[in-house]
Amino acid sequence: MSVASGPGPADPQGTSRSTSATIQPNILRYLVMVADERGVDLRPLLSRVGLDETLMRSAALRVSYRQGSAVIRRALELTRDEHLGLKVGAAQHLTAWGLLGFALMADDTLRHAIETGVKYQNLSGAMTVWSTGQGEDGTFVLHADLPDPAIDPGVASFLIEEGFASVVTLSRLAVGPAFTPRAVEFSGPAPRQIDLYGALFGCPVRFGAPADRIVIDPAWARARMPGRDPVTYASTLETLxxxxxxxxxxxxxxxxxxxxxxxxxxxxxxxxxxxxxxxxxxxxxxxxxxxxxxxxxxxxxxxxxxxxxxxxxxxxxxxxxxxxxxxxxxxxxxxxxxxxxxxxxxxxxxxxxxxxxxxxx
Missing domain, CATH: 1.10.10.60 (Homeodomain-like)
Structure with missing residues (x-):
């Protein structure tokens, strides 16, 4: 299993990485866009946590885990949409990940592209901690964990759903719209409306599972990336x-x-x-x-x-x-x-x- 570090839990000396501004604000940018479509303007909220429009347009901007969580929590309250995470994830494109997205498009197979994304996840704006593994039946498994076990439950659900929706959406953009996981499993309880999950993921969706994970069939994991280019991939990784x-x-x-x-x-x-x-x-x-x-x-x-x-x-x-x-x-x-x-x-x-x-x- 390969694991790349993300924001960490509380430090024994009295602080945590949740206060450090080290996360690219990709999720927040798409959150603003999706909220706009619902008639909710999050810009005043961003300004209150120190993220005005000029900063949000900066490629160099980094936000803290705490800043991101605060914005997400308030966005959930303002939109009253318990499926906001799914919609934000489904709205994304590989170009949102910048150079990392370019590397994924030049990778060899879908599995390797996902593993590359996990390796460099600290450059992607991820607010969850991703890892990969292999199931007993040969399936390829992508796990998502939260860096802070005490996180607000609503924010926790948003982050897992946003992450899973973006993975499936970006996989379809990469290898074709027919892509579907074998299963998607959430550790949280079933929501009131579960039809949206089946419509988005196109596969069995389980709630109350032991872990948050996406299970991918070996055939899809081996699918070749249409834009694969070994030279471009290698040179991009040097920069990453x-x-x-x-x-x-x-x-x-x-x-x-x-x-x-x-x-x-x-x-x-x-x-x-x-x-x-x-x-x-x-x-x-x-x-x-x-x-x-x-x-x-x-x-x-x-x-x-x-x-x-x-x-x-x-x-x-x-x-x-x-x-x-x-x-x-x-x-x-x-x-x-x-x-x-x-x-x-x-x-x-x-x-x-x-x-x-x-x-x-």
Whole structure:
């Protein structure tokens, strides 16, 4: 089985990759398009999380897992469409993946193209963690996992459905409209309307399964890609490897800074102090963060937001305790921040989080 890393779970030192801006916003771009078709304008929402229209048009833009999840959660509320993930996935094209999409089109077989996509998934804008394997009957199996087990259930369903719909849609664009998986399996419960799943996937769809996966017949897995070109494929992979190395460097920088902020709370180190800690100039550090698509202020706020959410899960702590530990001047400042992040009060957010984890009735 081959596995490529995605956004990780909570770091033992008090932060997680969910605050790092390392994800290409492909899903969000198509989400805006699909929401527009339903008369819902998500642009004001994007602006509130720091993603204005100019940034969204930038090929260099990266968003954090937390930013993406917040937009998806609100989009589900605004559209009231529990099948939004299916529609966003079905609207996509290989060109949305940029150079990686070009590499997939030049690959040899459908199976190898999917394995290439999994290998370079950190460059594709994926918000799930993909892996591949082989079934006992010789089938080719594509697995999807969520990087954060505590993710909002609605966002979780959206991400899995978006991922599966995009895989099937892009496979049909690559090898022909007749492509259908042998089976599609969701670990979540069956929705109210299941006819949409059969219509989209064209195969048996199972809910309440042990894992989220797509099962593909060997014959389809061996299907030749119409645009296969070994020379183009090899040269494109060289560029992708360079991008992956750069992405790892960016992730390392962001994670080191996040850990530094998390360990210093309730005090947030100044930008100048961070530059001194990393033996670099403020100008160089600011440029490196810009290359990552973020700022020190946004990174520090993301860490503080995560700390607040962790503290809210401890019922014995008062809002005053949480404000002090997260570096807020008082409870009012904490309330304003939580309202900005979640559109609700700290008390209501705490109740929702504890209820979601089964700690309250």
């Amino acid at each position: 490897d360079t991008q992956m190395a750069s992405r790892h460097d960016q992730q390392d920088l962001l994670e080191v800074l996040e850990v530094s902020v998390a360990q210093s709370l309730p005090v947030i180190p100044s930008f100048g102090e961070q530059a001194r800690r990393h033996a670099t100039s403020e100008r160089t550090l600011r440029r490196r963060l810009a290359d990552c698509g973020t700022t020190y202020e946004a990174l520090a706020e993301g860490v503080r937001r995560e700390r607040v959410e962790q503290l809210l899960l401890r019922p014995e702590l008062t809002l005053r305790d949480i404000a002090r530990r997260a570096g807020f001047s008082d409870e009012r400042a904490l309330r304003r921040a939580v309202r900005r992040w979640h559109g609700t009060s700290p008390v209501q957010l705490r109740e929702r989080m504890l209820r979601g984890m089964g700690w309250t009735d």
